[in-house]
Amino acid sequence: MLQKVVRSTVIDAPIARVWAVLRDFNSHDQWHDVVAESRIEGGERSDQVGCVRSFSLKDGNRIREQLLTLDDRQYKSTYCIVEATVPLLRYAATVTLKPVTDGNRTFWHWESTFATPPGREHELRDMVAQGVYEAGFANLRRHLQRGGDLRAPGQAAMPVAIALPTRRVRLQGYGDAAQLRMEDTEAPPPAPGEVRIRQRAIGLNFIDVYQRRGQIPAMLAPGGTPGMEAAGSVLNCGEGVHGFLPDERVAYLCPQPGAYTGVRNVPAQWLVRLPPAVDDEVAAALLLKGLTADALLHDVAPVRPGARWLVHAAAGALGQVLCQWASRLGAQVIGTVSTEAKARIARAHGCAQVLVTADYRFADAAQALGGADVIVDGLGKQAQQENLAALAPCGHWISLGQASGPLAPLDPDALLAKSATFSRPIVFAYVAEPQALGRRAARLWAALADGSIKTPTIERFTLESAAQAHERLESRERSGALVLIP
Numbered sequence: 001m002l003q004k005v006v007r008s009t010v011i012d013a014p015i016a017r018v019w020a021v022l023r024d025f026n027s028h029d030q031w032h033d034v035v036a037e038s039r040i041e042g043g044e045r046s047d048q049v050g051c052v053r054s055f056s057l058k059d060g061n062r063i064r065e066q067l068l069t070l071d072d073r074q075y076k077s078t079y080c081i082v083e084a085t086v087p088l089l090r091y092a093a094t095v096t097l098k099p100v101t102d103g104n105r106t107f108w109h110w111e112s113t114f115a116t117p118p119g120r121e122h123e124l125r126d127m128v129a130q131g132v133y134e135a136g137f138a139n140l141r142r143h144l145q146r147g148g149d150l151r152a153p154g155q156a157a158m159p160v161a162i163a164l165p166t167r168r169v170r171l172q173g174y175g176d177a178a179q180l181r182m183e184d185t186e187a188p189p190p191a192p193g194e195v196r197i198r199q200r201a202i203g204l205n206f207i208d209v210y211q212r213r214g215q216i217p218a219m220l221a222p223g224g225t226p227g228m229e230a231a232g233s234v235l236n237c238g239e240g241v242h243g244f245l246p247d248e249r250v251a252y253l254c255p256q257p258g259a260y261t262g263v264r265n266v267p268a269q270w271l272v273r274l275p276p277a278v279d280d281e282v283a284a285a286l287l288l289k290g291l292t293a294d295a296l297l298h299d300v301a302p303v304r305p306g307a308r309w310l311v312h313a314a315a316g317a318l319g320q321v322l323c324q325w326a327s328r329l330g331a332q333v334i335g336t337v338s339t340e341a342k343a344r345i346a347r348a349h350g351c352a353q354v355l356v357t358a359d360y361r362f363a364d365a366a367q368a369l370g371g372a373d374v375i376v377d378g379l380g381k382q383a384q385q386e387n388l389a390a391l392a393p394c395g396h397w398i399s400l401g402q403a404s405g406p407l408a409p410l411d412p413d414a415l416l417a418k419s420a421t422f423s424r425p426i427v428f429a430y431v432a433e434p435q436a437l438g439r440r441a442a443r444l445w446a447a448l449a450d451g452s453i454k455t456p457t458i459e460r461f462t463l464e465s466a467a468q469a470h471e472r473l474e475s476r477e478r479s480g481a482l483v484l485i486p
């Protein structure tokens with residue numbers, strides 16, 4: 001007969017911090033008093049589904065357990081005993097965390113089923129309930145109260161208070177791509193609230209070009225480093241940062257430029273943890289664009305089934321993500337592109353209709369389709385009058401960029417005839433709170449996992465080739481996303 005043990009508790013720590021400990025399948029010898037030492041067999045990662053941990057207990061028993069599932073969205077993992085000197089037969093366990101909004105605490109549910117030799121049911125059930133679960137709750141509380149240094153056994157912690165040599169791209173002055181130059185520098189220790197990251201992929205966005213040209217001088221001055229997003233792994237954390245482990249894979253988007261470098265300090269509030277299925281290059285290529293699309297579709301202009309969305313540059317990286325996702329949510333997507341080759345890409349990524357135009361003329365064709373209920377515009381100056389003409393009554397024009405130059409001042413009376421609305425949203429306002437950032441990122445990873453969006457084609461450049469990458473970004477020949485590899 002199978003025994004079942006169920007225990008729950010509340011931990012006075014945010015769920016991200018508790019999960020950072022428990023998702024590491026090899027951390028238990030650092031916080032649970034019954035475990036003497038533990039290792040992951042075969043050199044696999046300790047968050048790799050299927051990995052096996054081999055550990056000894058302080059009473060001399062030995063156990064091998066296998067990680068069966070790990071769900072970063074549901075904060076849930078399952079594992080089983082593969083082999084043990086303790087007679088827990090067919091043992092399978094589940095750990096589940098849920099947020100407790102009162103005080104930003106964490107509800108931890110731990111349960112297992114197992115068989116025992118006849119006559120030992122009570123003994124082994126108490127051992128699991130008291131010696132493993134109840135003791136584990138108390139041990140983890142104490143561990144977190146001490147600050148919880150969670151480096152792997154035998155891994156030396158990287159000193160926080162030293163600068164690290166790295167390379168960065170420096171903007172010499174406003175102008176063309178030749179103004180981007182490489183230089184040697186140092187990444188200082190992380191300040192309070194910051195995480196120092198070893199970057200492995202850096203995303204390029206058109207806002208980087210605007211910064212380089214001097215179109216947003218308040219954002220980046222000469223001498224600074226462009227770039228708003230990247231992915232990599234945690235080196236160490238500054239004072240007051242909890243919930244991130246050394247070597248943990250993370251990505252970020254940040255309203256302060258500075259991503260074109262090998263090592264960077266980033267405020268912890270802008271970081272998201274990466275699921276195992278999302279690699280660094282995909283994260284760097286998608287995070288800012290994907291969260292921009294999420295904000296547009298769910299907040300700026302919530303999708304109504306059948307609404308006509310006119311998306312410019314539909315074959316670009318943002319365009320591909322937005323068109324697919326909007327189509328999956330029920331919109332009728334009309335894309336504009338400059339070539340027939342790009343039209344094929346746009347059709348393959350959710351566009352029901354594609355308008356091919358190399359001279360920014362699309363309004364008549366859009367009106368022939370009924371007019372645009374929503375326009376997503378990254379073109380700017382050259383498309384300004386056509387956008388006004390393409391709007392349907394009560395339409396909404398969203399201005400995201402100015403690839404052809406800044407918009408002229410918009411006369412409110414120009415919108416009056418159609419009772420139209422105009423907005424210029426920026427994604428950072430929609431992810432300013434860590435909870436909002438985590439929620440939107442989870443929705444993006446879920447859309448990627450369920451096929452609502454496909455990973456765009458990614459072109460790779462070395463960090464030293466940032467100038468060439470900018471030239472490629474500005475060309476009208478490309479489609480998909482660009483990343484820099486430090």
